[in-house]
Amino acid sequence: MADYSRDCPEIVTQVPSAQKERYKSLRNLFIERFGSEPAFFTRAPGRVNLIGEHIDYCGYSVLPMAIQQDILIAAGPNSDQMLVFKNTNPEYRDFTSNIGDFKIDPTNPLWHNYILCGFRGIVEAECVSVPSGMNLLVDGTIPPSAGLSSSSALVCCGSLVTMHINGLEIPKRKLADICMRCEHYIGTQGGGMDQSICFLAETGTAKWIQFNPIRATNVSLPPGVAFVISNSCVELQKAATSHFNIRVVECRLATQVLAKSKGLDWKQFKVLAKLQEALAVSLEEMLDNVENVLHPEPYSKKEICEILGVSEEELNKESLSQNTLEVTSFKLHDRAKHVFGEANRVMKFKEICDQAPSDAAIQLGELMSDSHTSCRDLYQCSCEHLDQLVELCRLSGSLGSRLTGAGWGGCAVSMVPSEIVDDFISKVQAGYYAANPKLQCRVKESLFATEPGNGANIFEMT
Numbered sequence: 001m002a003d004y005s006r007d008c009p010e011i012v013t014q015v016p017s018a019q020k021e022r023y024k025s026l027r028n029l030f031i032e033r034f035g036s037e038p039a040f041f042t043r044a045p046g047r048v049n050l051i052g053e054h055i056d057y058c059g060y061s062v063l064p065m066a067i068q069q070d071i072l073i074a075a076g077p078n079s080d081q082m083l084v085f086k087n088t089n090p091e092y093r094d095f096t097s098n099i100g101d102f103k104i105d106p107t108n109p110l111w112h113n114y115i116l117c118g119f120r121g122i123v124e125a126e127c128v129s130v131p132s133g134m135n136l137l138v139d140g141t142i143p144p145s146a147g148l149s150s151s152s153a154l155v156c157c158g159s160l161v162t163m164h165i166n167g168l169e170i171p172k173r174k175l176a177d178i179c180m181r182c183e184h185y186i187g188t189q190g191g192g193m194d195q196s197i198c199f200l201a202e203t204g205t206a207k208w209i210q211f212n213p214i215r216a217t218n219v220s221l222p223p224g225v226a227f228v229i230s231n232s233c234v235e236l237q238k239a240a241t242s243h244f245n246i247r248v249v250e251c252r253l254a255t256q257v258l259a260k261s262k263g264l265d266w267k268q269f270k271v272l273a274k275l276q277e278a279l280a281v282s283l284e285e286m287l288d289n290v291e292n293v294l295h296p297e298p299y300s301k302k303e304i305c306e307i308l309g310v311s312e313e314e315l316n317k318e319s320l321s322q323n324t325l326e327v328t329s330f331k332l333h334d335r336a337k338h339v340f341g342e343a344n345r346v347m348k349f350k351e352i353c354d355q356a357p358s359d360a361a362i363q364l365g366e367l368m369s370d371s372h373t374s375c376r377d378l379y380q381c382s383c384e385h386l387d388q389l390v391e392l393c394r395l396s397g398s399l400g401s402r403l404t405g406a407g408w409g410g411c412a413v414s415m416v417p418s419e420i421v422d423d424f425i426s427k428v429q430a431g432y433y434a435a436n437p438k439l440q441c442r443v444k445e446s447l448f449a450t451e452p453g454n455g456a457n458i459f460e461m462t
């Protein structure tokens with residue numbers, strides 16, 4: 001039984017004074033759209049992952065921090081057993097459903113589905129037999145489909161609303177545990193990084209997040225550096241494509257082929273970290289196993305079936321997801337090599353932050369840049385524009401730059417000496433955004449310095 005009692009900052013709090021105007025205008029808009037006062041607000045931040053990409057779903061720890069951009073929901077109950085979701089951004093159309101009738105549609109993941117994931121997660125986990133109807137007005141500032149976790153902020157915010165409106169009190173670590181599984185309803189088979197940092201973040205500190213069970217440890221970043229986010233503005237909606245799940249499946253198949261080669265019951269193993277635990281060896285030894293057992297060329301589905309001794313139907317059932325059934329070729333060597341290497345880099349990053357040697361920032365920057373190289377070459381989750389942007393960030397004075405989040409577009413994060421942040425931003429603006437009017441008009445929300453922000457909260461207006 002997990003112990004959720006520790007590490008849980010207060011969840012219900014007052015609106016910070018700097019934010020009061022935003023909450024007031026959302027309240028006024030809620031009254032305009034629903035004809036009644038909102039009862040409360042929930043807020044969930046986006047995040048930037050500093051290091052540890054595509055390894056949370058393999059069971060390995062990651063090192064993100066929350067950012068200031070967020071999803072904010074003004075909420076009130078309704079007595080008609082209706083779910084009514086509206087958005088301040090007209091691109092996101094109104095959604096209305098009877099509580100008993102809603103469906104989460106992985107084939108057409110429109111925005112309201114993410115809130116429904118949070119709703120369903122709480123209702124099922126807490127066995128709420130007659131959930132309250134909800135009127136919600138959503139306001140978001142996280143650039144969508146950019147690797148800053150707008151989707152999970154929406155899921156987590158939706159779960160908080162559902163909890164509070166139904167009079168439940170759930171500790172933050174349990175909320176993270178519930179929510180890390182609910183985005184699977186929409187099809188993406190991610191790990192728990194986004195939901196864990198969303199709930200467990202605290203102002204002023206990055207977090208080292210471990211899984212099984214979820215734990216969040218403060219990490220002190222070196223003094224004299226800032227983290228700058230730059231969005232390539234290439235968008236990839238994760239739930240609408242199979243890019244993400246193909247990587248999850250490749251890691252699962254690598255786990256199973258390695259397990260089989262060690263004489264283990266391969267069906268018992270779904271994630272690389274569990275295999276490492278069973279073999280009781282170091283990450284370096286797992287890297288040796290990759291070199292000795294897996295070949296660098298892609299595996300056909302037929303070859304994997306032969307190695308594991310199963311039919312294609314059985315492999316589909318055991319190891320693939322709905323949207324990867326048609327994939328016929330899988331890269332196991334390179335994906336597993338990335339995962340073990342990246343897991344190692346997270347441990348080193350954490351160690352350097354703890355020991356704080358005089359050249360800490362330089363060492364951390366190198367780890368970040370190595371992480372990008374591995375994502376680009378072994379995991380193949382970058383894209384041309386993002387690689388160009390990362391390169392430009394390095395040439396503009398960063399100590400280290402890398403893609404952040406799932407990739408295939410989206411954002412880069414750079415560690416930059418504090419005294420050159422303004423100069424760095426001007427150079428990146430000139431080199432990436434200025435030449436293209438479509439990018440230039442988005443530069444304000446696409447290129448900015450950030451600091452570790454607070455986790456999700458419920459706010460009551462006073």
Ligand code: ADP
Nearest residue numbers: 110111140144145146147148149150151237238
């Ligand atoms: P990421 O999590 O990296 O931002 P995803 O592809 O996982 O990207 O999720 C993006 C989706 O989240 C969008 O397509 C949209 O459906 C939803 N979303 C993001 N921001 C908002 C918002 N402000 N309002 C409504 N839906 C949003």
Ligand code: NG1
Nearest residue numbers: 053054147149188190191193405406
């Ligand atoms: P983004 O980019 O926020 O969708 C996804 C996964 C994370 C993690 C990263 C890659 C979800 C909800 N999020 O994040 O769990 O695997 O990619 O490190 O699936």
Ligand code: MG
Nearest residue numbers: 149150151152
């Ligand atoms: Mg997402």
